[in-house]
Amino acid sequence: MIYLAVYCWSYLNLPVMKNWGKNTEIFVRINNPMTLRRFAIQNYFNLILTEIEMKRKRPQEVLIEFMSSNLSDEERYNVIKNDFLGRDDEVTRLLK
Structure with a gap:
């Protein structure tokens, strides 16, 4: 089910967030340059x-x-x- 949600997000060119493991870190993959600019300009939360x-x-x-x-x-x-x-x-x- 999670993979389906991740696939839908990536299909819409939205950031894909993953949280697997013990560290409190999230990997964000952004395929769209406009989305990357928007995150760079705004304070990401x-x-x-x-x-x-x-x-x-x-x-x-x-x-x-x-x-x-x-x-x-x-x-x-x-x-x-x-x-x-x-x-x-x-x-x-x-x-x-």
Whole structure:
């Protein structure tokens, strides 16, 4: 299905974006010189890359706060449990 979408985009001479692998990078292939000029003139913003970066940053912040805080064993258990259950608000509350 993804390949069909990529094919449709390239058929319309739109940029083709790919994101495979562990790095938060996206390869953009532009076949149309006018599209390339438009991207060069405007500030390029990619929502997919921004979301990937945000999803990577939150767990890092939680882990740093978790390791550097002075919590009891029960509090640590509650942080781990709530993080596993996706209760981000509760995790933030427990770590502050």
